[in-house]
Amino acid sequence: MMKPGSEAELAETIAAMRGALRIVGGGTRGVGCDGEVLETSELRGVELYEPGALTVVAKAGTPLAEIESVLAAEGQRLPFEPADHRALLGTDGVPTIGGVVATNVSGPRRIQAGACRDSLIGVRFVDGSGTVIKNGGRVMKNVTGYDLVKLMCGSYGTLGVLSEVAFKVLPDVETVVCVLIEGLSDAAAVRALCLALASPFEVTGAAHTPSGIDGEPVTMIRVEGFEESVVYRAAQLQALLAEFGESSVETNPARVAGGWRWVRDVEAFAGCDGDVWRISVKPTDGPRVGAALEGARLLFDWGGGLVWAETAAGTDVRGKLTEISGHATLMRGDGFARFQPEEGPLAAISAGLRAQFDPRGILNAGVMG
Amino acid sequence: MEMPVPNAAVLSRKAEIVARLQTVLPQGAVIHQPRETHAYECDALTAYRCPPLAVVLPSSTEEVSAVLNICHDMGVPVVPRGSGTSLAGGALPTEDSVVLGVARLNDVLETDYDNRFIRVQSGRTNLSVSGAVEENAFFYAPDPSSQLACAIAGNIAMNSGGAHCLKYGVTTNNLLGVTLVLMDGTVIEIGGAHLDAGGLDLLGLICGSEGQLGVVTEATLRILHKPEGARPVLMGFDRNEVAGACVSDIIKAGVLPVAIEFMDRPCIRACEAHAGAGCPDCEALLIVEVEGSEAEIVHQLGLIMEIARNHNPVELRESKSEEESARIWLGRKAAFGAMGRINDYMCLDGVIPVSELAFVLRRIGEMSGEYGLDVANVFHAGDGNLHPLILFDANKPGDLETCEAFGADILKLCVEVGGCLTGEHGVGVEKRDLMLTQFSPADLEAQLRVKDVFDPDWLLNPAKVFPLRETATRRGEAA
Numbered sequence: 070m071m072k073p074g075s076e077a078e079l080a081e082t083i084a085a086m087r088g089a090l091r092i093v094g095g096g097t098r099g100v101g102c103d104g105e106v107l108e109t110s111e112l113r114g115v116e117l118y119e120p121g122a123l124t125v126v127a128k129a130g131t132p133l134a135e136i137e138s139v140l141a142a143e144g145q146r147l148p149f150e151p152a153d154h155r156a157l158l159g160t161d162g163v164p165t166i167g168g169v170v171a172t173n174v175s176g177p178r179r180i181q182a183g184a185c186r187d188s189l190i191g192v193r194f195v196d197g198s199g200t201v202i203k204n205g206g207r208v209m210k211n212v213t214g215y216d217l218v219k220l221m222c223g224s225y226g227t228l229g230v231l232s233e234v235a236f237k238v239l240p241d242v243e244t245v246v247c248v249l250i251e252g253l254s255d256a257a258a259v260r261a262l263c264l265a266l267a268s269p270f271e272v273t274g275a276a277h278t279p280s281g282i283d284g285e286p287v288t289m290i291r292v293e294g295f296e297e298s299v300v301y302r303a304a305q306l307q308a309l310l311a312e313f314g315e316s317s318v319e320t321n322p323a324r325v326a327g328g329w330r331w332v333r334d335v336e337a338f339a340g341c342d343g344d345v346w347r348i349s350v351k352p353t354d355g356p357r358v359g360a361a362l363e364g365a366r367l368l369f370d371w372g373g374g375l376v377w378a379e380t381a382a383g384t385d386v387r388g389k390l391t392e393i394s395g396h397a398t399l400m401r402g403d404g405f406a407r408f409q410p411e412e413g414p415l416a417a418i419s420a421g422l423r424a425q426f427d428p429r430g431i432l433n434a435g436v437m438g
Numbered sequence: 439m440e441m442p443v444p445n446a447a448v449l450s451r452k453a454e455i456v457a458r459l460q461t462v463l464p465q466g467a468v469i470h471q472p473r474e475t476h477a478y479e480c481d482a483l484t485a486y487r488c489p490p491l492a493v494v495l496p497s498s499t500e501e502v503s504a505v506l507n508i509c510h511d512m513g514v515p516v517v518p519r520g521s522g523t524s525l526a527g528g529a530l531p532t533e534d535s536v537v538l539g540v541a542r543l544n545d546v547l548e549t550d551y552d553n554r555f556i557r558v559q560s561g562r563t564n565l566s567v568s569g570a571v572e573e574n575a576f577f578y579a580p581d582p583s584s585q586l587a588c589a590i591a592g593n594i595a596m597n598s599g600g601a602h603c604l605k606y607g608v609t610t611n612n613l614l615g616v617t618l619v620l621m622d623g624t625v626i627e628i629g630g631a632h633l634d635a636g637g638l639d640l641l642g643l644i645c646g647s648e649g650q651l652g653v654v655t656e657a658t659l660r661i662l663h664k665p666e667g668a669r670p671v672l673m674g675f676d677r678n679e680v681a682g683a684c685v686s687d688i689i690k691a692g693v694l695p696v697a698i699e700f701m702d703r704p705c706i707r708a709c710e711a712h713a714g715a716g717c718p719d720c721e722a723l724l725i726v727e728v729e730g731s732e733a734e735i736v737h738q739l740g741l742i743m744e745i746a747r748n749h750n751p752v753e754l755r756e757s758k759s760e761e762e763s764a765r766i767w768l769g770r771k772a773a774f775g776a777m778g779r780i781n782d783y784m785c786l787d788g789v790i791p792v793s794e795l796a797f798v799l800r801r802i803g804e805m806s807g808e809y810g811l812d813v814a815n816v817f818h819a820g821d822g823n824l825h826p827l828i829l830f831d832a833n834k835p836g837d838l839e840t841c842e843a844f845g846a847d848i849l850k851l852c853v854e855v856g857g858c859l860t861g862e863h864g865v866g867v868e869k870r871d872l873m874l875t876q877f878s879p880a881d882l883e884a885q886l887r888v889k890d891v892f893d894p895d896w897l898l899n900p901a902k903v904f905p906l907r908e909t910a911t912r913r914g915e916a917a
Contacts, residue, residue, distance in 0.1 A: 119791065119792075119793055120689070120690050121685075121686030121687070121689055121690050121792060121793060122686070122689070122791050122792040122793055122822065123689055124791070143690070144690075144692055173634075173639075175634075179633065180633070183607060183611055184633075184634060186639055186642060187607060187610075187611045196884065200880050200884075201880065202880055202881055202884045203877070203878070203881050204881065204884070204885075206856070206857070206858050207791060207856055208789040208790065208791060208821070208822050208856070208857045208858055208861070209821045209822070210599055210603070210608065210789050210818070210821045210822070210823045210861035210862060211789060211858045211860075211861060212596060212597045212599075212608075212646045212860050212861065212862055212863070212864055212865075213858045213859045213860050213865060213869075213873070213876055213877075214865065214873065214876075214877065214881075214882070214885050214903065214904075215643060215646065215647055215885045215888055215889075215903075216597070216610065216642055216643060216645065216646045216647075217643070217884060217885065217888070218642075219610065219639045219641075219642020219643060219645075220638060220639055220640075220642060220643045220888075222639060222642070223638070223639055224638055224639070228638075239694065240689070240691075240692035240693070240694055241692065242692075243692070260552075263552040263553070266554060267551055267552065267554060267576075267663055268663055269575075269663045269664060269665050269666050271730070294730075294734065295734060295737050295738070297733045297734070297737055298730060298731055298733050298734035298737065301731050301733050301734075302731065305731075349632045349633060349634050349636070350632050351550075351553045351555075351630070351631035351632050352552070352553050353552050353553055371633055374553075374632055374633050375633070394630050394631070394632070395630070395632045396632075396636035396637075398636075408636060408637060409636050409637070411636070411637050414620070414624045414626050415626050415627075415628070415637070415640075418626075418640065418891055418892065419637055419638050419640070421891035422638060422888065422891050425887040425888070425890065425891060426884070426887070437637065437638065438637070
């Protein structure tokens with residue numbers, strides 16, 4: 070295993086490589102491929118943090134927890150609520166910020182605050198030939214040249230190895246509550262979530278489980294902000310959703326946080342045997358996905374637009390969803406390609422980009438196609 | 439401004455090129471008489487103009503595809519054009535180029551409030567996208583100053599921002615999918631109505647690529663319900679440093695206003711003379727706007743005013759009515775028109791870390807003395823996006839060149855303090871030759887290689903974004 074201690078050393082290592090490399094941050098995201106392991110955990114530390122400018126810059130191997138605690142000390146946070154995949158994927162290790170960026174991990178707040186790629190404002194990385202490249206920077210508005218920041222986010226280490234990442238952060242909130250409705254069908258729940266998200270009440274989480282902790286369906290709508298405003302908006306949402314039956318408001322901070330962590334980390338599917346799929350569709354198609362995957366266990370996030378499905382191992386989920394536009398990613402299991410295969414010209418562009426950034430095809434080869 | 443030498447072979451085949459374009463477009467959609475192409479010689483960077491070989495105005499994705507296919511086949515450079523409002527010369531033609539205008543692609547294709555998106559053809563103007571969903575109290579968030587005129591195609595090409603992006607993000611954060619036509623005429627779909635596009639983030643790559651990777655003909659955009667209310671507060675300070683510290687303190691206090699706008703004294707005076715909006719005569723003025731329910735507005739403004747008071751403002755005025763809000767914003771929105779009344783001006787678009795605000799404004803003031811040109815500053819303070827307006831006299835020989843040199847020095851300063859050359863206008867031709875102050879040759883090479891994938895012959899808007907010397911070989915020119 071190689072653990073370069075600096076960006077320069079990382080560049081030398083890659084330039085000198087003759088065979089395939091498997092890039093690892095903390096190794097918690099279940100990204101597997103053949104090759105010698107290159108770990109970024111020695112590239113560690115917060116380089117710059119300016120609370121007054123809402124920006125933080127850190128080396129890629131910095132533990133996610135370290136960044137979260139540095140931000141929390143100033144009452145700020147990463148907007149996109151990155152998930153911890155260890156329980157779901159049965160991995161251990163320490164999640165790193167570079168791993169979060171490489172896999173564009175984004176939690177329930179993605180529906181309102183955007184994904185990891187939306188908060189990411191700068192990257193430094195080493196491409197497949199060992200060249201150090203920077204793009205973006207430490208300011209939150211920047212249209213200078215092409216946006217390789219977005220391209221790198223979610224590229225699963227196939228275009229380069231991240232050495233440094235910069236984010237726009239947001240203030241943490243004073244109060245969080247959750248409006249709960251029990252007993253809804255998937256279709257009714259998604260209708261309720263869509264109505265809530267189309268309101269002016271700034272919903273920051275919109276999820277539904279057909280089978281909550283006590284086995285009954287639960288629909289969850291999160292509201293965050295200053296206390297007075299949160300109380301008002303929760304009440305407005307309850308009134309707006311009156312047609313869906315009785316609702317309640319959970320205000321206990323620990324229970325609210327626990328509930329959303331349960332959604333974020335897809336805890337319901339931890340420790341089971343089935344394949345786990347992450348399916349991205351337009352929200353109103355969520356229930357159609359559920360219906361097409363009869364027998365699967367489901368969890369709806371992002372107002373219905375993100376469907377987590379646990380299916381019997383080997384189920385061809387993509388084959389069952391051909392009528393619905395969107396894409397499915399295999400998060401756990403190994404019977405299919407991880408990513409939805411791309412077609413003709415799109416596939417050629419993706420392959421062309423990989424060939425430009427990694428001409429020898431040594432970085433996480435085959436992970437994205 | 440250096441532009442590539444036009445390709446003589448292309449120029450000599452003009453009649454043939456026009457004839458072929460006419461076979462795939464309806465009558466009137468191919469413009470080639472010099473007096474008719476006049477309107478397409480420049481965009482909002484009016485200091486530079488050049489007549490194109492021809493202009494085409496297709497009305498569908500198929501027509502765009504057919505045009506690009508012909509130009510690809512005949513080796514003709516293509517300059518995509520939205521509404522021509524670029525301040526960076528993004529739509530400036532070359533003599534051997536065909537300008538592809540998307541103005542006739544302006545339909546709304548689909549509106550979906552449940553899933554909160556609108557799908558439009560890309561020539562539709564920014565404001566008319568919001569207009570299409572306004573009756574249901576929805577809006578499209580990015581709001582560039584030119585929103586009345588600018589097209590979604592141009593917004594996507596430049597990744598446009600606006601005054602409210604501190605809260606809502608810029609174009610790339612509100613774009614869900616595009617129909618993209620590649621230079622060889624191939625049509626591809628990226629993303630859609632779902633939240634995240636699959637595979638590599640090509641959508642993120644297209645957005646802000648200045649029309650160099652493909653021509654966007656349709657776009658799926660995120661729409662939002664309007665907030666219940668919004669209200670600004672105006673505050674004046676006797677020093678720029680104090681205004682900067684106040685901005686930083688507001689953000690650190692956990693308040694996230696939708697907009698924090700800043701104007702300096704020269705700008706305030708010009709706006710007052712022009713619009714008479716009742717701005718105080720002081721060194722630095724902030725307009726801070728918050729949104730939400732009445733309870734939320736009252737709470738946030740309370741916190742903001744308390745922070746402002748700690749910085750001893752010379753003026754602190756909370757809007758008490760719609761009318762007063764409009765007056766407060768009138769002062770800010772009049773800025774560009776007000777400067778235009780005084781003289782010709784050049785509008786810059788650098789970004790700095792907010793912590794460097796006072797230093798940068800002081801240096802700009804010093805440079806103004808050195809160059810002998812006045813400058814007024816108006817900018818989005820929450821995100822550090824500066825818009826220095828340098829005044830010059832276009833009729834005075836040498837003044838434009840002095841102004842450009844001054845502008846270049848300001849942008850270099852932005853990069854030196856940790857910022858960047860452009861926050862929302864794009865590079866175009868205007869900042870092309872400064873790219874190596876922000877990027878290493880390797881950084882630029884990585885970007886050039888991206889264009890190689892989408893447009894291997896370098897025919898799409900080829901003379902923009904990168905220093906000409908860096909792209910000469912790729913453009914088929916002797917280096």
